[in-house]
Amino acid sequence: MTATDGGTHRAIKGRMLTRRAREWRIERLPLHLPTFDRFLPAVLHLYQSNRLDTLATLLNEGILVQTPADPYTREQVIVQARGMGRWLGLRIAARFGICANIDFPLPATFLWQLIETVLGPQARLGPFGADALAWRLHGLLEQPPAALAAYLQDGSERRRWRLASRIADTFDQYLVYRPDWLESWEAGQSCRLGGDEAWQMALWRMLAAERDSAHRADLMHRLIVRLQDPAPLPLPERIVLFGIASLPPLLMEVLQALAKRIDVALFALNPCAAPWGDLDRRIDSRAPGERLLAAWGGQGRAFFDELAGVDDLHSLFDETPPPANLLAELQYDVLSLTSAGTRVLLPDDDSLVIHACHGPMRQVETLKDALLARFAADPGLQPDEVVVLCPNMDDFAPYVDAVFGQSEPTAGGGRAGAASPHLPYAIADKSGLAASPLLAGFLALLRLPDGNWEADSLMALLELPALAAGFGLLEEDLPQLQEWITQAGIRRGQAGDAFSWQAGIGRLLLGVTMPTGEQAGNTGLPLFADLHPSADLDLRFAARVAGLSRFSRTLAEWQNALARPRPLPNWAVDLAGWLQRWFVESEADRVTLETLRQCLIKLGEVGERSGMLQAVGRAAILEWLSAALEAGSGAGGFLTGGVTFAQLMPMRNLPFRVVAVLGLDDGAYPRESQPDGFDLIARHPRRGDRARALDERWLFLETVLAAREQLLLFYTGRDARNDAELPPSTVIADLLDAVDCGWHCLDSQAASRQILRRHSLQPFSAERFRPGSSGLASFDGRWAAIARLAGRGDALPAPLAAARLPGEAPREIELADLLAFVRNPAGWFLRRLGIRFDRGSFELAKREMFTVAGAEERELLQLAGALADQPHALAALGQGAARLPDGPGGQAWAARQAVRFAPAVSAWRGLSTADLAVSLRVDGLQLSGVLRGVDAAGLGLRQAGKLRESDRLAAWLQTLVLGAAKPANMAHDCRLIGLDEIAHYRAPERPAELLADWLALYRAAHASPPPLLPRCGLAYADGLSKGRNPGPDKAAQAALAAWQGNDRQTGEGDFDQVRALWRGQAPLGEDFVALCEQLLQPMLAHERIGNIKA
Template sequence: MLRVYHSNALDTLRDVLVEMIRQDPQSDPFVAEQILVQSPGMAQWLKLELAERLGIAANIEFPLPASFLWKVFVAALDDVPERSAYNKASMTWVLMRVLPQYLDSDLFSVLRHYLQEDEDPLRLYHLCERVADLFDQYLVYRPDWIAAWEQGDDQPALEADQRWQPALWRAIVEDTHSRGLPHWHRANMYDTFIKALSNSQTALAGVPRRIFVFGISALPQNYIEALGALGQKVDVHLMLANPCRHYWGDIVDPGYLARLNRIWLSKGQDADETYQTGHPLLASMGKLGRDYLHLIQQMELPEVALFNDARYDTLLSALQSDMLELVNRGNDQNSNSGLSDPVITFADTDQSIQLHSAHSALREVEILQDQLLAMFSDNARLKPRDIIVMMPDVAHYAPYIDAVFGNAAAAHYLPYSISDRSAEQEIPLLSSFLQLISLSKSRFSVSQVIELLELPATLKRFELEQEAFENIRQWINETGIHWGLDQMSREDSGSVGFEQNSWRFGMDRLFSGYAIGATDAVWNDISPYDGVGGLASAALGQLSAFLQQLQQLRTQFSGAQPLTGWIALIQQMLEAMYLPDERDHEALELIYRALESLRETFQEVAFEKDIDVAIVQDYLQEQLSSQRSSQRFLSGQINFCTLMPMRAIPFGVVCLLGMNDSDYPRSIPPMGFDLMVDHPRKGDRSRRDDDRYLFLEALLSARDTLYISYVGRSIADNAKRVPSVLVSEVLEYCDQAYRIEQDTPESTRKFVTAKTVQEHLLLEHPLTAYSPGYFDQTSPRLFSYNNRWMISSNLSTLTSASFIKGKLQPIENPLVELDDLIAFYRHPIQYFFQKRMQIFFRDDELVLSDEEPFSLAPLIDYQLRKKLLQSALGGDGLQATAHFIRQSGILPVGKAGDVELSKRTHDIAELYEKMQPLMVGEPRRREINLRFTLPDSLELQGWVNDVYDTGVLKYDVSKVSGRHRFMTWVQHLATCAAGYSERTTYRGLSEQFSFTPMPAELAHAELSKLVKTYLEGQRFPLNWIPEPAWKWLSLRGKDEEKARKEAQSRFDSDRGGDASNPYVRRVYPEWRMIEPGVFAYSEQLFSVMMNYLEVDNDDH
């Protein structure tokens, strides 16, 4: 007998299942219990629950309904194959064979015109896939159409452009019959099965005496009828999660009722008298369950009601209980009575339903982490396994989840797992494999090639260690490789053909450099790269072998050939590219399984035609991407997963992320030739209706807390965004049905308006995790457990004293190097971190670019100019060096690069010419040895280079800045204090300044102050930086107020201002904190400098 069990709690259905198994175990221990479920997640949950309550869960099978019923058909009927010839995969390839034969017919003109728009072989394959998928749905949801088509009756009444469907189905049937395969499929199987059971008096062989169907949200009508027939022979227990104890199969969506009323009222009728809405959320979101309930009710089966009593102790339980009792407390004017049940009041401490608005998906995850930590803090009984976090697409959120939850401090670490990522995303070798078979479409970008090479199995195959791999990355960056195998491959891909910045270009530079050695001369139009040598050179050979293998694969994976040829080629590729270990076996197994499945399908349908490589690539991409990794679901940690059917398992805390208006419910437009769209029936599946019911199930499965978040503000302009319409419907009902009682004294207590209920549920979060609102306790609902964000939030209150407590011990070294003293005044704060503290705020990761240069980056530009000037000073000639640079790949391609190089060459030629009057005589060196008493004796030593008859010359190829002036002044003081009364000139790219000779005593006294301050700057970060200081010094004599503003403007500038310097930001993030020192130290140390400064304005 088929018996239906209704309950609003899966826990209750679980308990009934457990007791049935406990009290009446299978008489034969070798007979497995059969529990039909809709998803592996539900099977996993039941396994754990049964094991916990029975002590062990063994010999229990959890088949899907379709596969179980087919096995029953095999046992009950004759000549039924293990696998139907009318499965989706087989029909796809049958259509690939038969459809082209019919395209010349007028009946198929629509398909003919569609395929003629593009001769891409994938177009036919995708069309056949879609038609096969549609026919597969017809077999389940329109078996009467299939039966009629096979009899030559084209039901339903079809337009001329749709009549190809019955004809094509008959072609599939004919093709299948011609191969001698049984004509069994799901459309003709059910009626035959039901009749066979009705006429049989014997038991079914191979079918257990009882079957459980647990918690499935919806089944097609013929499935239900087949289970009913099976119930004549064995006990079938259909355990149904039902949100309402009353019959609600006929309630309608208020929106639908409103539209219906507009039509009926024009005819003098009132739809309210015929239809009811019941609870508006059930009516709006429950269509899937409502249709399922209607189909079950039509069969008039024995029913058992196992509903839990309603609870109204929290806002969440009240919402669930209103649906359980079919109570509508809202002011819905479409209700039959026109009356609403009384509203219920809750304390403003109720947090059972939470709605959080963020500015991005990352912020959603950051907010969730803090909120979960608060829940754990408030509830000692809460465990990670009690929490599930669902979202429309877990792949979109997975990087943020790993970044936030995976990098939490130990004290705040929450164990978590991510399910439902595709195997391609989880297993790197699969991603690599799919890229390799698609190399014919590849740009061969640096990032892609490096990603392919860095896979451990590939590195081992090509005998490359990690150190060698890092060397290769360095070579790629320095030889200017960006994308493209060579000029010809670029032309083949439809791009402009050029060799520069291709792999051939870079490899030529590497091999010529290895053969010739270090040189600045061009060889055969190649600029040799001199970074390869010694033991590292072996890696160059392996890199070359790897690239040759990629080029070979690019050639091989093109055109068309039989499937056996593709399989053999793929096997050769796997052998050539990978040396797998145990971690890679799963990936290889998935690849071979996909190939074997395709081979079996081809053998089954006798498909012998050549297939294009694009189809093979597409098939494998789809097969391997569709493999989901759900093994971590219910692993005892916080579960992050995709919102999908039968994830509505009871959890203490249910969290829904990404509930955005544009993302959920998800909508997949139906195929234009889907006949079910124009001829709908109860029980038809729709992605949008499924998502509505999933949301309802998630709401009902939360025991204690329902947590919802969405992107409610634009991260670009803070514009407001609305949540999913489903969230809005919940908020609207809560506004109408409930009230929040203010936590105020009894004498002034009052009830808030309906709008305030929504405000109570909704919490809008700031743009950043380090917003002061999280830490200043102005709002008790805003908080953070992340101390790192608190530091960022409080930067404005930090001083150098908060970085180090007191001053460091002085350096016990009586010797100061002149170069160190000069480097200190280049940037004292940075010098303190790097030299004294050995702290470096920089990103050492090498970033490789996939695009050839379109302009010169500032650092590359500086290095180019410097190389040109060094060449000019060394007498090598600018044109030869320019040619070498042109062939090095750092310039834009073509004339744009020629223009850039010509301009730089011209600039350096001018600079060299202007330096000539300053370079009279042979260059000499001055030794510096000075003593200071500060109060301890200290010696300053060093050398001053480039001393000419015209004085000391310093130069650079950049624009003159404040630091150049201060550093030059330090050297000038040392030169004069040592007794050399010489002029010091600094020549920049477009400006020149000089310091005139000064008395040795004065120079010594000024240098003494600089040395003393240098020693102070070794003990704490000096609040002085050169660029704002120079602004103030250069302008204060004209306008003091303007000088101060210009100094601050230079500090705060978006274009290289010191406020963005990580060293400055760590100790003096705001101008007001560093301003006093900038002015005081500049006055104390450099006021004399302005008296000896001369600026050459000839360049302006």
């Protein structure tokens, strides 16, 4: 290392701290550092190095070891990011055993503390703070300048607020970078800046005329003047600025004035030891370091130019020859600005690798495999020595949780089918809204008037435990509530039609209090206030229905409250009251609710400071709160012990052994940012202005320097839809060009070909599991299992039907479970495996009903069956139950369908509703249950729709039960009446023997599923005995056709549960044939199906 110093100094022994395997190790190195002598004139000290850890050592050994005159004075170490403060705190604690009595304020925070200290507590921004300025502009734009009138002519308050906010941000930048413009405008003098100057000058003069306090530029000028006054001031003995990468000119003037009174130490990361201010004029295209510094160093060059005349300069650059790897040599090239000629990139050099993937999910999957490979190769590497950065954490956080959050908790992973080994991790920098569903939920409540009460949107609110608890609802109630909402016909709208929340809640309340089928009023129909009670409800569900009803009523009150404009302080008070009403505070949500309360308090304070008394509408409040909550980020996951995932932001690039960067896609980084068209700074730039593109290039240079051993870069290099090649970020293109200029492979090929790795679309690509493959190996046993299956060519995985379940089949059988098995054998067995196709997972309907089909039609048929002698009342019942489109359209449909339903309704009218309890022993088995719809003629069953094969099987089985039970004084036949057909089942001579075969099949199914497929089975049985040329061949063809389906009808093999159980392998072999012959042929021999009209 080399060091150069200026000014007063003394030689001391310095220590550099480096992290190795979770232990802090001290390395001795000679440093020459200044003494902050209280009796010597104060100066501005600049310490620069290419290593951030070296700067931290300089801070500890050169400054903090010297106790201030007042030991109780809190040290002020100003940092550019909170993560930097946390890292420095750990370094200080490692050196001194404790980190206490030290503050790590951000530059803006320190500046306002200094202003209040020097100018007094009355020196506040008042109406010129950024938020207050935006609200004042919002009020002024109610009568906009002529240049803005066309943009605001629609009267949208949301548009007016957004424009006011953008103008306020622009004025805030003028206060920092162009205070001379504002001073001229206040004096009524134009700066000749172009067409947009006139209206901006007019707005600023109106703002300035209203003020009774100074704005930021005024305060900073007054601060500088006061600091230049020799009169005593209550200043700290010294301050430190650590890792600051840029300073506005006005703030630089403040520091220079402050440095004449106290010691000011500025610790800056300088990537280059050589002078590089004129690099653009002398760049050698063959030197990689010069190329990168010229491409990425614009912001840093301007910053160090500002510091050129500093009083006391100290440099400490690590110019030790680097290890023989690409990353270290590249960093050294940037440091020294020298070129060692073209070097050889060794085949095993993986210090710098660029991964091209198919989208963000594959980037994160590839990242995990790359990290696991690194940990396997270096057992000393610890998870907290790895950082993963990305331009926008919210974009990648779900993928990170999906990949890193579902792993084996051990370091294994070799087990077949096991997930990859677990890596502890933490995500920092998620926005407040992304980190907290409760915050997003509160904003969703504020957006309620913008929507139309869509059922799915409002149910999403009830998924917040803190909100649901206020209405007595629990998380486990949600599936039931979703089913009720669908059943009650709730789709959208607060009130006004049959599908509104008001009507649907009414149906649910009637379902609890008014039994289905009970007549109300003089209509003779089961309606009350034109509403039909929801079925399957009783007083047991009263509490949950009441909670849903209170939720709906509270939403209506809330919507009415939001409609009233009011001043900002009133909004703050009223929303705080509603916050307490909406959410039940728990330990888990306490911090989030306090964040919301503090945000509302700030809203009230901003209203007071701005002095704006006009009433403001909900839309502007929503915009302000959204921005305020979005700005709050969860930084709690930074440096917490695992792999750190963080946002790519200034001075977040702390030294880590392994640094990875995700999301370096074209256009995503550096981010394309266009200034507002009226931004006069963009039109008239000056030296020292901030430029986002330059900032982010400098930030990427810092990231490259932060990697101590390995740098991994990821981007979307292929389109996942069509595999088209996509370009990377310009910073990756710059890096690849620089590498090709300075290195080549052993075979003289371009080095970029070695460091750029292109990955497969799927994580289960066989290439990732093949021994000796040049690609990145996968550690995930689940993908390995899929890759092995894929390698079998056309071989299919074994179906779930091959599973064998342990345990003994029951000898006591419930008729209801037996019928469930017969109706849906595949679904019944899947439930035995713990696999459910839950009805609660559907998507709630939110569109208006225009047609009737499917489930709604079947339910209308059920209603029609209850009409007795009033088939003309179908429209009233259908609309009362929300099963018909509202208005004349639904009534016309009902009138047409009443004719179609009439024969079926007439046939249903004579069916009995009596029950018969049965309990019988068959082959040593006990069968118990209830047969419904029995009368002297036997069983009478109703099917609201076409007769399906499963319905026919269930009717036949009940015929066998009735015959085996042998009840007296009634026939043992069965009638199954559908919409167009009626099936008659004649009682067999020996029903108990036939029933015994079904019970044996049911018991065998407890171990493994039989090939019982209602549609295919009946098609086979029909083919054996009916039609032309009956026989096994025709029967097999019919069964296969039923399995495959056609353009008009879905094949049974494509039913969700059948496909899940058999995985496309049609079970139509010998067992299927035997089952059809034994069980289904007897059924067809006793079945007669005819037209219901006959």
